[in-house]
Amino acid sequence: MPKIQEIARGVLAGDRRSIARAITTIENNSPKAQELIASIFPHTGNAHIIGLTGPPGSGKSTLIDKIIREYRRKGKTVGVIAVDPTSPFTGGAFLGDRIRMQELSTDQGVFIRSMATRNYLGGIAKATKNAAKVLDAAGKDVVIVETVGAGQSEVEIIKVAQTIVVLFAPGLGDEIQAIKAGIMEIADIFVVNKADRANADKAVMDIQAMLQLNNKEKKWKPPVLKTAALTGEGVPQLIERIEEHRLFLEKKFERKRSREKAEAELVEAIKEKVASSIIEELKREGKLEEFLQKILEKKMDPASIAEKLLNRKFGKQV
Amino acid sequence: MQNQRKIRVLIAKPGLDSHDRGAKIIARALRDAGMEVIYTGLKQTPEQIVETALQEDVDVIGLSILSGAHKTLFPMIMELLKQKGLTDVLVVAGGIIPEEDVPEMKKLGIKEIFGPGTRTDKIVQFVFENVPKRT
């Protein structure tokens, strides 16, 4: 296996094998992952990262296939990260999204990577964000992240993507119900796929009605589009809207959002670093078991232990 | 930090045949053994298989073929893997591959051929034991 700096250089040069290896390194949380991210970080921020979420059967992968084709027609390069769930029982996963895009797998301007959640919650994997950065640093113009699409709380995508497309298909049951639960707030564009189905127009109207109730003071009014992923109908219009949203984000008043995102990322990174350094230390000292026992015996609560450990580490009240 | 390495496997069906019963059962067995399994469906060209293996950075490729075209397609796949530098990937195969073809296939670099009637746990075990170690 090549050295991490070689991989980083490879990524920046757009070498496909290096990109693949870099993502694996991040996914596996290898000791060198941090070094890798640090090396590529200055070269990120050029790609437009699109998140695509929606319930199972709404046609996410098929739509992405058509979106890629449209971008390719425009001469853009595309990276895709398709996330599927890890089984909580076996730790294994079946990754089958790319089958819909498989014809594009030999296009050198396209890079598709399947990713298992590895029990991370929120519809993506822990490594998704940094994997998207790898594709960004490797020079992809557009990076599309397909979420698991299983639940209603897939809001983690907001931490990864700049433009979030929420997909529905008529006839899947309580689709509108799904919008109410959180996703409403994060959606930048709504798409009703399988537009050839009978109740597509009704779904569009339902969403629009709900938007009127919810989005009064927002500067960006999320549009509601119709597509037919099988034929590609409506996809050029979707790309136009995505592009509009990108331009909107570039305007100054939306800096706030980028700032919030940076802050969230920093907070999360600190949490993780601090937590893992303390836990590792306890393990090294063989004290982890001791503290766990205290909790089990109800002698000390977890928060008090945490405070004590922080005091010990930083030598002052936090 | 915890290392979360998982074995990643590509199950691929080259050729035009559609007998995917075996491929799917293997995919399921490997998944249930804790691996991450990428299955790309039927009718995959050698180029698609190798490109997928590269992008997905898999440790293992399982090829399943029952059409009899293995003598044409397997050499193409193995040659492309070499060209792309994917020489450290474990390649195994299954399906209807006559006994007398096995030595020739192994010479190409296919580590093992699992014929009809192979127990799935044997295949899982083989993968665990032979998956290349990565640093």
Place this chain on the structure above:
Amino acid sequence: MSDKEKINEIAKERERWEKTTLPKWIGQSPERKSEFRNHSGTLIKRVYTPEDIKDLDYMRDLGFPGEYPFTRGVHATMHRGRLWTMRQFSGYGTAEQTNQRFKYLLKEGETGLSIAFDYPSIRGYDSDHPFSKGEVGICGVAVSSLKDMEVLFNGIPLDKVTTSMTINGPAAMLLAMYIAVGNKQGVPMEKLGGTTQNDVLKEFFAQKLIIFPPKPSLKLVTDIVEYCTKHVPRWNPISISGYHIREAGGNAVQELAFTLYDGITYVESCLERGMKVDEFAPRLSFFFAAHNDLFEEIAKFRAARRIWAKTMKERFHAKNPRSMWMRMHVQTAGFTLTAQQPLNNITRVTIQALSAVLAGTQSLHTNSFDEALALPSEEAVRIALRTQQIIAHESGVVNTIDPLAGSYYVENLTNEMEERTMEYFRKLDDMGGAIPAIEKGFFQKEIADSAYEYQKEVDEKRRILVGVNDYTTEEKQPIKVLRVDPKVEEEQVTSLHKLKSERDNKKVNEMLEKLHYATEKDENLMPIIIDAVKAYATIGEICDVLRKIYGEYKELIVI
């Protein structure tokens, strides 16, 4: 004593037997397993008695052969009159090689032909397409154009044989070629007899050799039915197939239920087209697998006939008894063949074939013992055919009709098959039909689960496969397998290129344009496809026109 009293008496006696006689025996030597189940998961009782068929009404549920509900058979004389058609699926290499094999089989006493096409032909590609590399003539005969079809039937008069074609996506093109060959031989299409499989629905979840999406696929099927009803009256336009559902991993109940439900879908599609049920339904035929569990299979075939008859009568209000007939072709289950100790397969095939005969099949293919290894050799094919002949002429099972009727066990199983099938029907109706069920992955999931369960049973030795997970031997039986010469591809490609340079290409293009136009206008495509193949347009060219308009289907993968 009334019937009810008799049953009560038997029940009492059974309880006594279970309390007194049985424990003594079980005490001395316990039963081999705590429970016995068949492939569909039915718990099999120790012994069956009149209690288990107490609700059976002879005239309502069985009747007489040739009469509703046809449980006992579709003909009044069954195999006492005509034996079933012994139809061996075959094809490999070039059309010329397969023509030789056909002639050999006919000489050996086969009574109908059955063409196995190679994968490129099945998937609608010509032999020179990049996808065809390494596949030409390997798993069947390569047919790219009418030229190949002419060679395939050289010296075989089409008014003397019936021909079955295992073809789905490009069924219209190959039927068109068959009609064109007949035309050249001077046999009008009214006289052509045979079957096109043409069952696209099961392709989406079982066989998966799909070209077009569900809706246009169903449209093409309906075109063929409509055309044949009017012009090729002796042709069976669809062979509604459970075989592949079983081979993909489904159990006997799933095979039965999904196949018959596909049948319902075709009937509905034809009715929507404006056809009358009694015009087309008599020509619908079926195709099932015969697996190892003898009685389960027999029950399945008998239940199939009864359910279909009732469905046609009650759901579709058919009047013509022939519309209620289920005529079936059966093939022994290829999946059960083992690569280990391959000669054992002869025994398996015999048992499987026996189930089909005992249950009154119209047509039968017996697999060759070497098919888990490669295409069958001539010797293996002959033994397979001889197996049918031995059953027909030596076993005596054909001397009476439906000999297992009245068996407490078989009748009980038959009833259960029917009940479980009706449950699936209700579920599928609730889902909105077969196409929504395909789109939801319902069939796929059911089949994948059964396949995985079966494999686990084998792996864990809960199910014994002789020579595979028990009674194994290191010794290898030397089997000479048939090899297709790789030169076949070269020859085939050369002759295809020659054809493409010699035919009237202006006419071909004109036909393809017409086809394009007719497809866009949603006309019945059979007439124009016949014209196109007569001009020597190839399968690939014709399918390309349709691909452009209909798109290509991408499978929904359910593991």
